[in-house]
Amino acid sequence: xxxxxxxxxxxxxxxxxxxxxxxxxxxxxxxxxxxxxxxxxxxxxxxxxxxxxxxxxxxxxxxxxxxxxxxxxxxxxxxxxxxxxxxxxxxxxxxxxxxxxxxxxxxxxxxxxxxxxxxxxxxxxxxxxxxxxxxxxxxxxxxxxxxxxxxxxxxxxxxxxxxxxxxxxxxxxxxxxxxxxxxxxxxxxxxxxxxxxxxxxxxxxxxxxxxxxxxxxxxxxxxxxxxxxxxxxxxxxxxxxxxxxxxxxxxxxxxxxxxxxxxxxxxxxxxxxxxxxxxxxxxxxxxxxxxxxxxxxxxxxxxxxxxxxxxxxxxxxxxxxxxxxxxxxxxxxxxxxxxxxxxxxxxxxxxxxxxxxxxxxxxxxxxxxxxxxxxxxxxxxxxxxxxxxxxxx
Amino acid sequence: xxxxxxxxxxxxxxxxxxxxxxxxxxxxxxxxxxxxxxxxxxxxxxxxxxxxxxxxxxxxxxxxxxxxxxxxxxxxxxxxxxxxxxxxxxxxxxxxxxxxxxxxxxxxxxxxxxxxxxxxxxxxxxxxxxxxxxxxxxxxxxxxxxxxxxxxxxxxxxxxxxxxxxxxxxxxxxxxxxxx
Numbered sequence: 138x139x140x141x142x143x144x145x146x147x148x149x150x151x152x153x154x155x156x157x158x159x160x161x162x163x164x165x166x167x168x169x170x171x172x173x174x175x176x177x178x179x180x181x182x183x184x185x186x187x188x189x190x191x192x193x194x195x196x197x198x199x200x201x202x203x204x205x206x207x208x209x210x211x212x213x214x215x216x217x218x219x220x221x222x223x224x225x226x227x228x229x230x231x232x233x234x235x236x237x238x239x240x241x242x243x244x245x246x247x248x249x250x251x252x253x254x255x256x257x258x259x260x261x262x263x264x265x266x267x268x269x270x271x272x273x274x275x276x277x278x279x280x281x282x283x284x285x286x287x288x289x290x291x292x293x294x295x296x297x298x299x300x301x302x303x304x305x306x307x308x309x310x311x312x313x314x315x316x317x318x319x320x321x322x323x324x325x326x327x328x329x330x331x332x333x334x335x336x337x338x339x340x341x342x343x344x345x346x347x348x349x350x351x352x353x354x355x356x357x358x359x360x361x362x363x364x365x366x367x368x369x370x371x372x373x374x375x376x377x378x379x380x381x382x383x384x385x386x387x388x389x390x391x392x393x394x395x396x397x398x399x400x401x402x403x404x405x406x407x408x409x410x411x412x413x414x415x416x417x418x419x420x421x422x423x424x425x426x427x428x429x430x431x432x433x434x435x436x437x438x439x440x441x442x443x444x445x446x447x448x449x450x451x452x453x454x455x456x457x458x459x460x461x462x463x464x465x466x467x468x469x470x471x472x473x474x475x476x477x478x479x480x481x482x483x484x485x486x487x488x489x490x491x492x493x494x495x496x497x498x499x500x501x502x503x504x505x506x507x508x509x510x511x512x513x514x515x516x517x518x519x520x521x522x523x524x525x526x527x528x529x530x
Numbered sequence: 531x532x533x534x535x536x537x538x539x540x541x542x543x544x545x546x547x548x549x550x551x552x553x554x555x556x557x558x559x560x561x562x563x564x565x566x567x568x569x570x571x572x573x574x575x576x577x578x579x580x581x582x583x584x585x586x587x588x589x590x591x592x593x594x595x596x597x598x599x600x601x602x603x604x605x606x607x608x609x610x611x612x613x614x615x616x617x618x619x620x621x622x623x624x625x626x627x628x629x630x631x632x633x634x635x636x637x638x639x640x641x642x643x644x645x646x647x648x649x650x651x652x653x654x655x656x657x658x659x660x661x662x663x664x665x666x667x668x669x670x671x672x673x674x675x676x677x678x679x680x681x682x683x684x685x686x687x688x689x690x691x692x693x694x695x696x697x698x699x700x701x702x703x704x705x706x707x708x709x710x
Contacts (some may be wrong), residue, residue, distance in 0.1 A: 144700050147650050148669040151570070153562045155578070163579045164553060170586035175544045261680055309546065325543045353536070 157521045162187040184376050222338055222346045225325045226366040233315035234259060236523055238391035238454045239314055241419055244269050245385070251314060252400050262312055273527075279401050283413060286404045287518075294456060295405060297413040298518050314387060316368040323348060323359070378522045412457045417459050419517045420525030428491060431524045432482040432514040436493035439512055444473045455526045456517075468529055473506060474498040482514070490515035490527055534598040541589040549589070553582055556599065560606050567610045568664045569655035577613065581605045596677075603671040604681055607663060614659060653703040661696030664689050 155163075208420045247268065253400055254263040263281040274291030285298045285307060292525050312318055327334040337347040345360035354376040360369040370388040374381035405411075412419065421438065442450040448460035448469060455463070463469040475498045482491035490513040499508045513528040540548030560581065564574035581602060585592075594601055619690075654662055660682065667673040667681070675693070679686045 144650070144704070145669055147647060148566070148665065151562050151566055151647065151650070151670060153556045153558065153565050153574075155561050155575070159561075159579075160553075160557070163557070163582055164550065166579065167549055167553060167582045167586045170583045171541075171544060171546060171549055171589060174587045174590050262531060309550070310646050312546065322543070322545075329539075329543070 183409075203403060213221075221335060222361070222363070222366070224320055224327060224336075224348070228320040228362055229318060230366040231320060232259070233393075235318065236319065236391065236392050236396050237316070237389065238394070239387055239389045241387045243312075243384060243385060245247060248310060251311060251312060253315075254401070257318075261308060261311070264307065265401055266310065277403060278307060279403055280400055284373075286403055288405055293409045294458065295403060295409055295411045295454065296414055296518065297411070299415040316389065318358070318372070319368060323350065326350060326352075345369055365392075410456075410458045410462050414457075414518065414520065414524055417457050419520060419524065420454055420523045423522055423524055429482045432491040432493050433479055435514045435524055435526060436482075436495055436512045437476070437479055439493060440473065440476050440497060440510070443471070444475065446470060467528075468510065471508070472500040474500055477507060485513050487493070493530070535594075538592060538594055538598060538600075541586075542592055544590070549586055552585070552598070556602055557582075559599070561604060563666060563670055564606050564610060565669060566612065566654060566683055567607065567663060569609050571650060573613060577606055580609055589600060598645060600671070600677065603667065603673065607681060610663075611659075619647075640678045649704055650700070653700050656703055657699045661692045661699065665696040665700070667692055667699040 190202060201504065234255055236252075238250075238256050248266045249269050250265075250267045252263075252265045253261060256262045261280075263279070265277070265279045267275075267277045269275050273289050275308050276290060276377060279286045279289045283299060286295055287298060288295045323334065333350055333352050335349045335351075337349070339346050343362060344363065346363055346366075348359040348361065350357045350359070356374040356376070357371055360372070361367070361370045363368050368389055372386045373384040375384050376382075421431070421435050426434060439451055439454045442448070448463040451469075452458040452460050452463045477496040479499060480494035480496075482493045484490075485492040492511050493512045494509065494511045497508055497510055498505055500506075511530040512526045513530070514524050515527045516526045517523040537552050537617045538546045541552060558579065560578045561574055564577040565571055568574050584605065585602070654666075657665075664675075664678055664684070665683065667678050668675065673681075676686050679689045682689065
């Protein structure tokens, strides 16, 4: 078939993909631009008010509205206890926030506990997030000074990373729990979509203020401390079969408590290996190879290293773990004779890696037998051009 | 698209998550479109970058009448034209990055298709820009001729003509190459 016969199909099938570097560059600039535009719009709002108020008719209308509001508010205040709550009070209460500790239940595959410390400008200074059940197993993450330390508990390994995308993701994950940002979001929703927000004032000092936000089949119920106006917790619900079913709860346990510096230090047992990926190259360079080709190559080199008992080389392909660590693993204790076959890599979605099924000859109890082994290969965090073994089955 | 309307609404309120989602959703499509129009990956990346940054800057005031996809495609097309205005077309600037084609599991077929796509990209860079834009926006972006006509500021029949001449020229370029 001549190519010209397919022009329309070919053009429809044209597909380019952005690189990780491009994503990083564009997303960084986009989020900065969004932030700047927010600041600008906040600054221009009073100007709009001044422009509107230049009109004498608008002035009269505004005066009438104020009179009506005053009359109405007198009636409202007569029936309620204390001053009416406004979401701005929660935003204001979070302005001086220096430290926060919160817990989510059930954590699912997400974060379970967060500790965050802020500087004078309310910029994140330190962050710790514990994830009990991720695709890499349980992991604790500490972020500070532009570096993230990730403790992969199942693998008994701590990786020190400096990849902007991961750091941005961590900060992004935190932002959905930030009480000030939550307050700002509720404030905007209240301004734009008044019907979605319902506020129930507290009837006593011991009862929380309740804010209910209902939209598109979801409902979030926020509890606010009537005295401090700080967020105490929020619960999420999803509409199913005509009922709002509970999804999860986030509780704010501490605000501005004295910070224990140990919170932001990972204290693993002695057998945990620490790999600083900000200073060491891990795994193997991908070069011009395709994802499948590099996965096969990494698997081959790993098996060859085990056959040669070159445990330092095998360790480098895993995560720069030392030779001693490799020797303690089941594959480090096996005597490999030769590679029989290396199969086609298959995606292993649980860890987002490529699993390479291999067959090898091993010597066990003086006998030669055939063993199946499957290294899983994935991109090295912080080193997008390199690939490493993240698991061996 | 309801999801897009919600995303735009959230972007207007300054939602970073929504902005990231818009980027994730349309980045590859816009890069393909920009590269198809410009023929050069680095310049196409710059165009996509500028489109998204500009989208983020104006998100607060954004009032969409049509689809988000169409809006972003129009932004790419406008940026590409600005770029071309200041820089003469450089057909030789085609880079060597292989395009990706989906929907074929046969490795041999994939190699053939990859070569076809390389030739197509070269051919695209040789037809006049207005024709290329009509072909790309209609076939890749699914824009209607009247929408492209509005964008280019010409009549619908002119766009019909540009599209037809563009396809004919592409066919003739690709056939002549095969017959060499």
